[in-house]
Amino acid sequence: MSLRRKLLLGGLAVAVVGGVVAVPATSDTAYADIQAVRSSLTGADGKDYWVENHVDTDAVDSTREALADEGKRPEYLVVWAGDENVADTVVPDVKNLPGSLANTTEKVRNALPGPDFMAVVDATQGSPTYGKVVNTATVGPLVENEPHHMQYSWRKGDKIYAGGLYSAATYVFDVAKLPALSLSGISLPSQTLCGSVPDAYWVLDDGTAYGTYMGGPVVPGPCTYTNGEVRTGNGFAGTPGEVVRIGEDGKNLVEAPAATTTAEDPKQCLDMPSLGKPSCANPHGIQVREDLNAMVTSDYAEPRTIILDPVKAPSPYLRRPTVRTWDISDLNHPKVKAVSYLPEGPRSSATDPLHNENRAVMETTVTNLPGHKGAFAMTMQGGAIFYTPDITSNEPVWKEVFDNTAAMKLIDPAVTNGGPSDNGGWLQTSPDDTKLYHAVIGRKPGALGKDDPGTAGGVFTLDISQLVDAGDDFDCSIETKDEIENGGAGADCPSVLGHVAINPGAKASGPHWGALDNLEIGEDGFYHETDQPTRIATANYFVARTGLDGDHRVCIVDQAEDGALSLDEGFRDENSGQPCINFNRKSWPHGAFGNAKPHSMLFVAADDDVK
């Protein structure tokens, strides 16, 4: 071969290889050198359950080295995400030679739901892999768990409790060795016979956790709880729900009834099938003040609905208006102390009860400082925030202290009545009780009528310092139209500190959930808990089956000292390069399983990196 031809061939070879390598394919990032490491245990039913890590060790090691040079350690965002559905998880096209076509029936042959997983995302500010998914810890063998909530925040030494809405299972993960996780335990539905549809968790100081099981007993009829009491329920995903105390090994320590022994308001508490003693006990949100021996749970809805008429909406009274305060002086014997019906607000009407301010109490959050005993609650359909100054009271007084309309007009200036059915979700006080954070999905167009344009979603922050400091004699109460639109007139009423729209151009595409970054890196290079969080993580997903699917993006919102919120533009998707991490992608470290649904998240660091 002549030199000229050699050069020509060489040049072409370089051009081809360079072109293929340099020009990225449209497929997502290929994860190479991923080694699966499985942590498994035997469940109560005798079957094996596992979590399988798929750590991108190259990325993890290089990042740790780079951070070490700056005296930093890695911090992660752990996201509990579900495989989207079987249609997206059929075996992907075989990566063939150019010109090859794979047999499409192979997809059929191997069409199986993909695994749900914990995504471990590098959330270290200044990290070279900031925003990269460095591990996906898949759970098995249960599929289609519909990953839902975990606890609200993580502290050093805590396990992570994560529930599956549809599998009715609670997973307990050990995150001491992040980015790898291990499975510490699993609670199966056969272990929680008096409740179903697990929702949220609160980790107690001893490492065990309370969890809300929103649905009724797994088998209809009478169910006997740990304390010997009996309640009659209408079955799986029905009513009444319960609170379960779960050990770090996943064992069921306590099943406590959320329903009282007496009947609740039969009009407000519709059950299907109806119960002899109507109940609104479908606990969703849960927060605890161990120092006050108090726990608060909020009732959201009976988590099942038979669509008897495809063109008729289910009854609005399946959404609950109640909050339950508990006495947990005996952690193994939590007792409902009071069932509070949140008040109807100035917007309420008998003709549209679904959008009354008190409809669908999804979340509640407690104050944190020793001198404070109050708690807040929000309503998903009502679009309002309520407050009680004392959760230890036998008869807590709840008042509406903020109508989300006042904040939604900031997030979506095009609308004026953004409160009703704003699909609010995450509600969290700041550790110093000065701020209240709230995430809202936004309202779908047409929800209030054919001319309703809907609203965008986002996150807003309220200044609650005066309200909390006012104690039992707080003055705030939303009663007028002006207070609906502009905030309460009372001197101690919350006011909007900051707001940011997520997907500002799209209606009902905001976040359902959020998490505060309660870790702050100190001068010693270790992370410490902080009461002045500067970052919030959000997730744009609710439950696809309900019609609120979201765009499956996880974002980080920065908070300035004055409370102003802004999207962290540096937290970008490793594939698209766009802000926020997109869980709609083809490939994950555990394989090409397609889109995933991120519901909740926590900021976590490995135990060795936290002091």
Next chain:
Amino acid sequence: MPALLVVTAGPAHADTSDALRVAAQLGPGHGPAAVLLRLVLLVALTLTAGAGVAAAVSRGAPPRRLSVLAWAAAAVVVVGAEVTHLTGASTMTGTIVAAMCALAVPVLLTSRWVGAPTVATTLLLAVGLGSVHTGGAFVLDVIYAVGAAALVGLSILGVLTGPSTRPAISVRPPRVDGDDDHDDTADENDDQDDDNDDGVPRDRASEPVSRRAPARRAGMRATERPVAVGVRRGSAVPATDGGTTATGSARAARDRSRDAALRRPGARADARVDGPAGAASRGRVATNATGARPEEKPLHRNGADRHRSTVTNRVGTRESARTGTGPAARAATPGTARTGSREATRSVARPGSAAADRAPARAADRATARADLDAASRRRATGSRAGRGTAAGGPDATGTRRADRAPQVRLPVRRIAIAAGSVTTAAGLLQLFVSGPATLDDLLATPYGLVASAGVLLPAVATVLWALTGSRAGRARIVELKRFAAVAVGAGLAAVATLAALPVPAPGAAPGEPLLRAVDLGGTQLAVLVAPMRPGPNLVQVSGSGYPAPGSTVATPAAPAGHHGGAPAGPAGLTVDAGTGPVTVTTRDGATGGWAVVDIPAGTERLTLRSGPVDAAVPVDVGTGVGAPTALGGADGPECASALLGTFVARTAAGAESPMPSCPSDVLADGDAVSLRAMTNFVGEHGVAAIRLMSDDSPRSVAAAAVVRDEAARHDVPLVDAPGSDVALVVVGGWAQAADTLRTATLLAGERPTYLGGTFLAPWLLTPSVVTQAQSSVLPLEFSPQDTGPQQYAAALAATFPGAAPSASGYLAWVVATRSATDDRPRLYGAAPVDVPMMSGPGDMADMGHGAVNPAAWFPGGTVVPVTGPLAGT
């Protein structure tokens, strides 16, 4: 390389399973862009490989057009490969391999190494063509691809060389082994055969040179009529450039020779054999030593020359004979030497060659030529710059580039082409038998059948065209024939490549064997199940939703696409006709899809599905023997059909043909009896006030009711005939009865507390159309719907028969057919809808289920989870 190909190609599979064929036809398939890209890539790979084949079988420098073709085809491959990579459809490794192999062909086209990339490219083509098959079908695709590539290459060669480009004189590189002479002689004999086989008119070749017009030939420019020298690729003698000497007119040649000689005053007559420089300096070709006698020996002037003298001038082809014997050739020979050709000047006349045969008649010419050769040898200028220049591939003294010269064929091309075409045709034909279509109707009336036929016929046509090139009439139109042959085989390969995107028709019906196949009804793809395929009542199940209820002509609302796994709406007013009158396809309570019970007389050949003006035929063969009555025509028909479908989707190409199950409602299975007894025991221990037992008159239900009664009596739980708040509802009837019972109970429960003792269902009632009617229910099952097996069964079923819901009976049939296992002991499972529709009004209802569609769900919009451990007493 083969290992790399296997790795990058991934698995390929054949799909001979009925269910998979239906799934392929009803599935999304491949997009038109992917199919078009595949066609372009495979055709370009074929042309690239063909160009390599053409270059490999020819001895001379390839025509410029071949080089252009190779480069163009390779460029298409590179671009296509990059496009597939950019779209994520090919691996980086696969892309690079494909591009590099394709590019190597034109780069090495004139090299002796061209065979390597040609083989690699052909392998790529073969693997790509067979990517949808495995086993024998894959091998047949490979054979087809190799044969087609060879046939295309030979056809291209024939087209590009044409009748006018005749191998003349080949100049071999200098060899140090004198034994090569013998081989060369043998090669020359092959070449002779080639000429004949190649379809080159023999009469012209054998025409006595004396009859030709020397002046005409001498005056013909070499670019019009290449003569003299073929060049062995890759030899140190590329050089041969110099070999084409008899270019231009004699006068021009003499002039060029003189000029060249003047430019190389230091030229010497000796030569070296070591190294390129030496090679460049030697080998002046006395091209037209055509008068060499057969017995003529290589000339050796001294020891060194003896060493080099093994270099042979390809003498003896007809063309060379013609050329060499003319005055022009004689004049050109010394001119060639003077222009700096580096080939050794020794010429060897090979026994048996045409030129040698004619040698005695031209002794004088040969003597003159030999004298000229000697003179040229003495005058050759070693190491001249002119020589190096031409050796590098530049134009020779005539301005003719090496690439413009004619190649020389050295294999029996025509025979090889016919053989390749025959093999290709045979491979395509065998593929028809292996992969289908299986029936003549499908061969002639389906896209797959027509395209597959083209894949067989087109290479056959090419083969015939090649055969015709040997006939007298064919020789006159040889170029056209080869051109058509190239096009035909290329089109045939494209047709075979297209088959990957077309669904394979179902096999034909057989008496007594349920038939599952896809039907194209005016563009609507439907899955159809016909059972038991015996004369008399047959159950016909059709995919889709929205069919009217029995006795009604009004279609039920089709489930919105994406809503709880709803199937696409079926054709409006669909009927099935076996020649005895149309039967309307309707819904069946407790089941999904469309149903009809059709009386099929013996001898019926087809069912006709009709929707308005469009119809489609379903070939059937019910035979003549009347089978025993089955439950297929009764209320439990849908469950029976579900069991059949479970077996269908379990069958795989590699698996054994599992027998079709009997209808589950015919008998109470032992496992079900155990489960029912354990479930009733649980109910009894659960503290319910009474049991309301619902059953029907099927043999299974009667037996099941007896089991429940016995167990209830054992627990002293009374049976009641009316609903009550503390009553447990136990349903052991068929799907239709259960669905109706549960629907009624749900409505009642909305009015007052009802069945708070729980709703308990027999295991066979686990199917969406039944369990979704209840607010919540409990079933004893020997498997978890969340396990891999049930998920796999449900997914395959959803893809095979859209709208057919998974069922416990279907899964248990799947378990039997796949030889899988169920749990040792039954557990109770809770089934309930789990969702909180967030719609605020009717307008929001359409959004429900968005993004959460699972067409294979056991409980669309709900869940089925174990709520107990293994049941006591099991």
